[in-house]
Each structure stands twice: as C-alpha cells, then as structure tokens.
Amino acid sequence: MDVDPSDEALLAGFATGHPRTAAAFVRRFQGRVYGLAMTIVRQPPIAEEVAQETFARVYRHAGNYDARKGRVSTWLLSIARNLAIDQTRMKRLDPVDPEVIAAEISIENQVPGADEVGLQPDERDQLRSAITDLPDDQRRALVLSAYMGRTAREISDLDDVPLGTVKTRIRTAMIKLRDELEVLE
C-alpha cells in the first residue's frame, strides 16, 4: 500500500533543505497558506509575499516545531496569520468586513492534508454551520479576533461597545464552538 509521507516527515525534509521533500512540503501547503493570506490581506501580491515569508520562517525555525503542541498545518497557518496581520498594519490596508470573511470560511472548499488528523470534512461542515448560527455580534467579534488579530480593546473601540461586552461575546462564541467540537469527538 502506498503511503504519503506525513506532514512531519516532509517538514523534516524541508528543514534539511532536501530539494525533493522540500518541494513536496511547499506543494502540500502552499494553497492553504496563500488562501489564508488572501483571506486576511485581500491583495494577491501581498498575499504571495506573506506566503513566501511564511515558508521562509518555517525553514529557518523548523526546530521550534513541537508536535506535542499541534499539527504542522496549524503551526504553519498561525505563522501565516501573524505575518498577514502584520502586513495589514504596516501597509495600512483597508479593513475587511468581518462578515465577508465569515461568509468565506462557511463555504466548503478545503483540500485536506495527506495525514490530516483534525476534523473530518463533514465535521468541519458542522463547525461551519455552528459559526453561521452564531448571533451576528458574536460572529463579528470572533472573526475580528481570530482572523484579523484585533484585541478585545480594539474591537471595543471599533464597535463602540464596552470592553466587557466584547470579551463576553468572544468567550460565548468560543464556548459554543468548543462544545460543538466536543460533541463531534
């Protein structure tokens, strides 16, 4: 039976600069990394810059990856998210409407990794439904924090609502999604 190398095995090859495994690693993750960067920065040249820098950081800091703390894909996407948020701040990009992002993430169009150990596609659909079902103010606060890196205080200033209210909205939304994930497990 043919078995694709695990994400971790490809990361190991990428970290050592082995050309063929490095190419396989980039090929496996480039669509996800570029997709997330586009979701946040909205401009293809900047998204490409973010995606390229994400792989450069991964190459330089592969030794910091700790499989006990999470999957390769989520580690990679966290790096991409932070870089994309930095770019939106540095380049003062126009803020994206959180509802646009919420709509995009609720559409099923994923390409799962070879040994994706997270949710199955139908479980991910249920998570999407749970996000869609959130009250508007909770969904907005969640997207602003999870995708756009806004702190609770920034959201409070942006939406002109008390800080405590923002924290409660985010917490309530996250509890609903956590409960959804626990049901799926």
Add this chain to the structure above:
Amino acid sequence: MDPRCQETREMAANLALGIVEGEERGRALQHLAECPECRAEVEKFSDVADELLLLAPHREAPVGFESRVLNELLPPPQPKRRRRLRLVLAPAAAALAAAAIVLAIVSPDLRLASHYRHTLDQANGREFESYALRGPGDTHVGTVFSYEGSPSWVHIDVDPGASSGLTQAKLVTDDGSQVPLRWFHLDPAGGSGGSIPVDPHHVSVLRLSGASGSRTLIAKFGD
C-alpha cells in the same frame, strides 16, 4: 474554585486567540505554568482557534510560487566533482591536499549535518534524522529521513540512476530483528515513505533490494 483559576478560566477563550494583553496576560501565563487544569481548559479553546484557521479557503498559489520559494531558500546544487584527480605532490603536501579533498567531498554533507544539528538542538535532538543511502562501492545513491514520533516515519529518496528494480525495503533493528516495510514502492521520482513500527533509535540499518536480492542499497542509522 481558586479565584486565580476562576479568573484564568474566564479569559481562557481570549487567551487561546492571543488577544489578552498586558498585566492580565502576564498573570494568566504565570498561573497556567503551575495549574494543569487551567492549561487543559485553554488547550481546548486553542483547538477551536486552530480549527478556525483551517476553515480559511484554499486558493491556488500563483504560477511559479513553489519554484520561487525553493530558489530563495535552498542552496544551489553543488557542481559535480571531477571523477579523477592527478596529484604530483610531495608527501606532506599530498597529505594536506588529501585532507582538503576529503573535506571538499563531504562538505555538502557537513553543511546538511550542521543545519540538522541546529534543528535537532532546538528540538531536543529527538525528532529528525537523515542518513546517507549507499550502493556498491560505498557510493552515495540517496538519502533516508527518519522522524521519531507517533507514529515514527521514514522517507526514502533514491537518486534516479540507482532506483530501478528496487522492490523491497527492510529495517534491521539493534537486536537483529528484520522488519519489512510493506508500503515500500518507489514513485517515479524515486521517493517512498511511510510509518514504521519501531523507534528509529533502535534501527541499525535500512536495506533496499530487488526481487532477487541481488542489488542492495544500505543506509546505516547512526552514520
């Protein structure tokens, strides 16, 4: 409930999203370092935060993206070594020249090893290893990567000129047991990988061979 636990749990979701700032964050991190229950609570929310990022739409990367990344990051291929060297030198100079030649021959491996050691140092030396795959006459014909984890993996990469006819892969462990790798099948590019049922640290040799067992390539783990 301990008031510090209560405070930390109330902000667990926001901590997982990385949006708690200043003193509040400092207090929470200090408490998390000593409270496994609160840590477990934050980890549950971290799983949610991870899944949220995985929902972002997959998009086709721009044409040539892969090449641009690899060209920027990977060292250029080493020029091919001359196969024969004619040395007419005094004995001492010849010894120095021989040392220099050995260094030149192994330097790509040394660079790789150095890069690896850096990676391993940061990863407590547990996760990644690579070994030379050698053929007849001890020629370098590929690389074997091992990863220690759950599960542990090896990825085998055979140079195109040496890959034909290889149909079997087998691990030999330190106690002499032989573990056939049934998933082994080289793809057209000479690669094959899969999980292994033993700790890579207990493997002494990986052996590739043809159906008749006539051609054998060997990677010595620990080399």
